[in-house]
Amino acid sequence: xxxxxxxxxxxxxxxxxxxxxxxxxxxxxxxxxxxxxxxxxxxxxxxxxxxxxxxxxxxxxxxxxxxxxxxxxxxxxxxxxxxxxxxxxxxxxxxxxxxxxxxxxxxxxxxxxxxxxxxxxxxxxxxxxxxxxxxxxxxxxxxxxxxxxxxxxxxxxxxxxxxxxxxxxxxxxxxxxxxxxxxxxxxxxxxxxxxxxxxxxxxxxxxx
Amino acid sequence: xxxxxxxxxxxxxxxxxxxxxxxxxxxxxxxxxxxxxxxxxxxxxxxxxxxxxxxxxxxxxxxxxxxxxxxxxx
Numbered sequence: 267x268x269x270x271x272x273x274x275x276x277x278x279x280x281x282x283x284x285x286x287x288x289x290x291x292x293x294x295x296x297x298x299x300x301x302x303x304x305x306x307x308x309x310x311x312x313x314x315x316x317x318x319x320x321x322x323x324x325x326x327x328x329x330x331x332x333x334x335x336x337x338x339x340x341x342x343x344x345x346x347x348x349x350x351x352x353x354x355x356x357x358x359x360x361x362x363x364x365x366x367x368x369x370x371x372x373x374x375x376x377x378x379x380x381x382x383x384x385x386x387x388x389x390x391x392x393x394x395x396x397x398x399x400x401x402x403x404x405x406x407x408x409x410x411x412x413x414x415x416x417x418x419x420x421x422x423x424x425x426x427x428x429x430x431x432x433x434x435x436x437x438x439x440x441x442x443x444x445x446x447x448x449x450x451x452x453x454x455x456x457x458x459x460x461x462x463x464x465x466x467x468x469x470x471x472x473x474x
Numbered sequence: 475x476x477x478x479x480x481x482x483x484x485x486x487x488x489x490x491x492x493x494x495x496x497x498x499x500x501x502x503x504x505x506x507x508x509x510x511x512x513x514x515x516x517x518x519x520x521x522x523x524x525x526x527x528x529x530x531x532x533x534x535x536x537x538x539x540x541x542x543x544x545x546x547x548x
Contacts, residue, residue, distance in 0.1 A: 411502070411503075414531055415520075418533045426518075454535070459530065460527045460529065460530040461527075461528060
């Protein structure tokens with residue numbers, strides 16, 4: 267698979283310890299301004315600021331939702347305009363606040379929608395680290411709706427982290443099975459989730 | 475975060491019919507969405523719908539403003 271440029275986009279990897287393995291989340295942001303120019307107001311580059319705000323976001327919104335076997339360890343972003351851009355990494359140590367672990371591949375999934383139909387314009391965000399204390403008693407694989415709502419609240423906050431600086435986007439690299447010359451970028455306008463626990467087997471395969 | 479009494483994801487055991495169950499779930503979803511909309515941040519709107527996996531919650535965020543990505547091509 268060759269590199270498909272996504273001009274103006276940064277891909278962020280959120281890496282967490284989950285039980286004995288690691289779990290990774292990939293999220294994408296687009297900015298019409300420069301990601302790499304030093305901003306005297308921010309006192310860092312926009313890319314570094316994104317990592318900084320994502321740490322804040324995870325700390326405020328996600329750690330209260332996660333079990334204490336899950337720990338975010340780094341946030342790594344990389345520009346996607348050309349190949350071989352350097353990673354900008356922020357090492358963190360954010361432990362989930364709730365007791366009772368579920369299997370590391372058990373996840374709630376949010377569907378990201380953009381207002382356009384078709385697979386190229388939808389995305390997903392998998393959140394692992396679900397605490398067993400929020401599973402509905404006696405019903406397998408169902409979690410309380412208040413938890414789902416708080417998860418969606420976190421996703422909406424992710425979309426609104428710094429709307430004047432960047433947008434949370436869905437990026438499509440393929441069309442009808444063939445690689446695009448340039449990725450198609452669509453801002454996320456809706457986050458949807460249900461109360462069923464899902465799993466993403468790829469998360470386990472990626473574990474190292 | 476409080477576990478709601480009648481949860482949209484749980485079938486009430488005392489409900490005699492499927493219709494009764496769905497009605498209870500719909501009411502719980504309505505209540506949840508109203509409560510969330512009452513305290514939502516500006517530009518954020520909550521809604522719910524029946525999906526293939528039961529009730530699905532949606533939170534919409536307003537797009538636009540400087541820095542918005544280009545509209546997708548076909």
